[in-house]
Amino acid sequence: xxxxxxxxxxxxxxxxxxDSFSVILVLTTSIVAAVCFIYAFSSAEKNYxxxxxxxxxxxxxxxxNGSFLTGDLFNLYVCFEVMLLASYxxxxxxxxxxxxxxxxxxxxxxxxxxxxxxxxxxxxxxxVGTLNMAHLSERIAEAGQTPLLTVISMVFLTxxxxxxxxxxxxxxxxxxxVVPTAIAALFGGLLTKVGIYACVxxxxxxxxxxxxxxxxxxxxMAGLTLIxxxxxxxxxxxxxxxxxxxxxIAVGFILVGLSAGTLEALEGSIYYLVHDMIVKPLLFLIAGxxxxxxxxxxxxxxxxxxxxYPMLGWMFxxxxxxxxGIPPFSGFIGKVLVGQGAIDAGSYILLALxxxxxxxxxxxxxxxxxxxxxxxTIISTEDEMPMKKGWVIPCALLTAATIALGLGAESLAPYVxxxxxxxxxPQNYIDAVLxxx
Amino acid sequence: METLLTILTxxxxxxxxxxxLSRNVQKVVLGTAILSHAAHLLIMTMGKGLKxxxxxxxxEGPAYVDPLPQALILTSIVISFAVTxxxxxxAYRTFQETGTDNLYEWRDINDE
Numbered sequence: 222x223x224x225x226x227x228x229x230x231x232x233x234x235x236x237x238x239x240d241s242f243s244v245i246l247v248l249t250t251s252i253v254a255a256v257c258f259i260y261a262f263s264s265a266e267k268n269y270x271x272x273x274x275x276x277x278x279x280x281x282x283x284x285x286n287g288s289f290l291t292g293d294l295f296n297l298y299v300c301f302e303v304m305l306l307a308s309y310x311x312x313x314x315x316x317x318x319x320x321x322x323x324x325x326x327x328x329x330x331x332x333x334x335x336x337x338x339x340x341x342x343x344x345x346x347x348x349v350g351t352l353n354m355a356h357l358s359e360r361i362a363e364a365g366q367t368p369l370l371t372v373i374s375m376v377f378l379t380x381x382x383x384x385x386x387x388x389x390x391x392x393x394x395x396x397x398x399v400v401p402t403a404i405a406a407l408f409g410g411l412l413t414k415v416g417i418y419a420c421v422x423x424x425x426x427x428x429x430x431x432x433x434x435x436x437x438x439x440x441x442m443a444g445l446t447l448i449x450x451x452x453x454x455x456x457x458x459x460x461x462x463x464x465x466x467x468x469x470i471a472v473g474f475i476l477v478g479l480s481a482g483t484l485e486a487l488e489g490s491i492y493y494l495v496h497d498m499i500v501k502p503l504l505f506l507i508a509g510x511x512x513x514x515x516x517x518x519x520x521x522x523x524x525x526x527x528x529x530y531p532m533l534g535w536m537f538x539x540x541x542x543x544x545x546g547i548p549p550f551s552g553f554i555g556k557v558l559v560g561q562g563a564i565d566a567g568s569y570i571l572l573a574l575x576x577x578x579x580x581x582x583x584x585x586x587x588x589x590x591x592x593x594x595x596x597x598t599i600i601s602t603e604d605e606m607p608m609k610k611g612w613v614i615p616c617a618l619l620t621a622a623t624i625a626l627g628l629g630a631e632s633l634a635p636y637v638x639x640x641x642x643x644x645x646x647p648q649n650y651i652d653a654v655l656x657x658x
Numbered sequence: 659m660e661t662l663l664t665i666l667t668x669x670x671x672x673x674x675x676x677x678x679l680s681r682n683v684q685k686v687v688l689g690t691a692i693l694s695h696a697a698h699l700l701i702m703t704m705g706k707g708l709k710x711x712x713x714x715x716x717x718e719g720p721a722y723v724d725p726l727p728q729a730l731i732l733t734s735i736v737i738s739f740a741v742t743x744x745x746x747x748x749a750y751r752t753f754q755e756t757g758t759d760n761l762y763e764w765r766d767i768n769d770e
Contacts, residue, residue: 295730302737306744313748321752322764328745329678332690335741339697339734346727347704 223292223654231292231654232353238292238654241640242491245633246289246418249498252622253410254282256615260506261403263611264513269314269401277314280307281407288415292654294345294352297419298338301384305331308412311404312396320399327396334383341376348373355654358426358647366430374428374435378442381423385416387476388442390469394453397468398461398518402509405461409468410502414494417472421479421490425644432482440480440571446473447574451581458520460593463585464508467544470578471497477568477575478559486562487641492633493555496626500543500551503619507537510612511593520589525598529605532613534594536620541590543623545583551626663703670696683749683759690745694738698731 222239225231239247258278265274284304291297309331313324346352348369349360361370382389397408420439428435450469457463475497478490510533511526512518527534543550546557556579563572626633643649670692677689702708705727712719714728753759756767 295733299733299737302741306737306740309741309744309748313751316751316755318752318755318767321748321755322767325683325745325748325752325764328741328748329686329690332738332741332745333678333693335737336690336693336697339694340700342730343697343701343704343727346701346730352726 223657232351232356235296236292236353236654237290238354238650239290240643240650240653241636242418242421242644243289245491245495245636245640246414246498247286249495250282250285250289250411253498253502253619254278254407256618257403257407257410257502257506259611259618260406260615263609264403264509265401266315272314274314277307277310278404278407280304281311281411285411285415289418292354294342294354294357298335298342301338301415301419302335304412304415305335308408312400312408314404315401317399323396323399326392330383330392334380337376337383338380341373341380344373344376345370353654354422354426355651359651359655361427362430362647366428370428371431371434374424375438377423377428378420378435378438381416381420382442383416385413385420385476386446386469386472387416387420387439388446388449390446390449390472393469394462394465397465398459402506402513405509406502406505409465409505410498413468413472414498417475417494420476421487421644424479425487426647426650429482429647436480436482439476440568443473443476443480444571444574446470446476447578451578454581454585455588459518460508460511460520460589461518463520463589464504467504467582467585468501470582471501474556474559474575474578477571478562480571481559481562481566481568482645483562483565484641484645485558485565487644488637489555489558489560489562491555491637491640492558492630493552495633496543496551496555496623499619499622499626500540503536503616503623504540504544506612506616506619507533507540510608510616513612514606514608515599520592523593523599524596525594527594528598530608533608533616534590536616537586537590537594539620539623541583541586543627544586546579549624549627551623551630553627554630659708660703663699663708667696667699667703670699681761683753683761686761687742687745687749691738691742694734694742698734701727701731701734 224237226235281304284300284307287300288297288304291300309328312327313320349357351357351360386393397405424435447470450466450473453466454463454470475490475493478486515523543552546552560572674689674693674696677685705724711721711723714722714725756764
């Protein structure tokens with residue numbers, strides 16, 4: 222499906238293209254955003270709500286949805302900026318010292334990566350002479366992917382590496398751990414995923430002619446990301462940092478699928494992307510609720526929370542199993558398909574790294590579970606802060622979503638298959654955009 | 659002409675990189691501004707914008723310069739203005755809160 226704005230036919234106008242991949246992601250974004258809104262109603266402070274908090278969250282979601290749907294490279298840049306500007310404001314919201322310090326770093330990193338994006342667009346426009354994605358893909362296929370285009374693809378990889386936290390994730394953990402819970406959940410669920418989406422789109426639609434260079438490099442970067450994320454996830458005793466390093470691991474995992482490049486691997490990546498967009502916000506919300514009820518983020522200062530908050534504890538248990546990829550939950554099918562794809566593509570080292578990182582994910586979360594939920598309870602019944610409905614309901618909704626996604630993988634399969642087939646045959650996309658009528 | 663402008667862009671990028679790596683916040687913000695100038699010049703150079711022709715207004719002449727890069731630059735200038743303004747305000751607020759504009763001294767700041 223496509224919408225041409227202002228009645229200009231592609232490649233001359235700006236357009237939105239909705240293939241199965243985009244539509245699945247937009248749907249997931251909407252669910253996640255709605256749940257985070259519900260959480261924000263009961264957790265956001267009064268002065269947040271009075272200073273246009275919800276407007277900025279809506280701008281963020283608009284930017285994310287725009288990036289998923291756009292069919293024009295420069296429009297993708299603009300949608301990225303809409304999303305990023307909203308996120309700059311949200312990260313500095315409240316103006317605590319820590320937040321200001323981290324937001325400064327976050328903004329500068331993103332200004333630099335947006336600069337790389339502009340440079341990449343400039344070079345690509347100079348070489349190929351168009352900005353419409355389908356038209357670009359066609360022209361690159363006609364001319365063959367010259368070394369110059371491969372270099373431009375590396376610039377794109379740098380951009381999306383910075384946005385998605387692929388190897389260049391050094392800015393991510395600290396900046397995601399200073400923001401309020403509802404915003405952290407949105408960031409963890411959506412922002413890096415847009416970078417991943419753009420990376421997948423660009424490397425399946427434009428630069429798919431030299432996979433032994435581009436896709437191999439993505440594979441190396443994904444492998445290093447998995448290693449770095451795993452080390453980070455087990456190194457810290459601050460639950461927010463553990464959770465943010467888990468975001469980094471997931472980015473590496475999804476891009477292993479892109480690097481393998483077979484149909485199964487791409488299907489696995491899409492499943493895992495959807496799963497991760499649902500489960501990461503859940504993980505952030507539960508971690509934020511734990512911090513809210515105990516007043517500390519240090520693992521050592523918490524213990525026995527399951528006596529006081531059994532619901533929260535068991536939901537955390539479900540998330541942990543889901544993230545590690547235990548069968549009835551949603552992380553399983555994605556991991557299996559990515560693994561299958563990696564075997565087909567013969568990249569055994571990546572396969573090993575991907576599955577070893579799952580063990581690290583399980584270990585890092587199991588450590589939180591054992592330390593914080595098991596053991597002697599530290600909160601007596603009198604001091605117990607009552608669990609607000611507005612905290613439990615969003616978490617329960619997302620837990621239900623991850624279970625449903627795990628059990629109902631079969632019913633999602635046709636859409637995911639269609640999305641992966643469009644990704645692997647760019648001609649379908651080009652035909653739909655340029656030659657439909 | 660293209661060669662000259664490319665060299666100029668390179669110089670701007672070098673200057674901007676140097677400024678961004680410095681330890682003073684104002685210099686970093688200045689660096690990002692120069693970086694965006696470099697990107698805009700590059701877009702201008704990369705399109706066929708430097709071939710001589712008349713301004714892109716209908717009825718001006720037989721051949722026009724490429725209008726697309728100009729529209730892209732205009733969009734991107736506005737965006738970089740917004741980001742720079744926000745960045746300056748955040749830098750100012752951070753200075754107010756922490757009392758220093760030295761990035762190295764921010765490392766020890768923690769409000770928990």
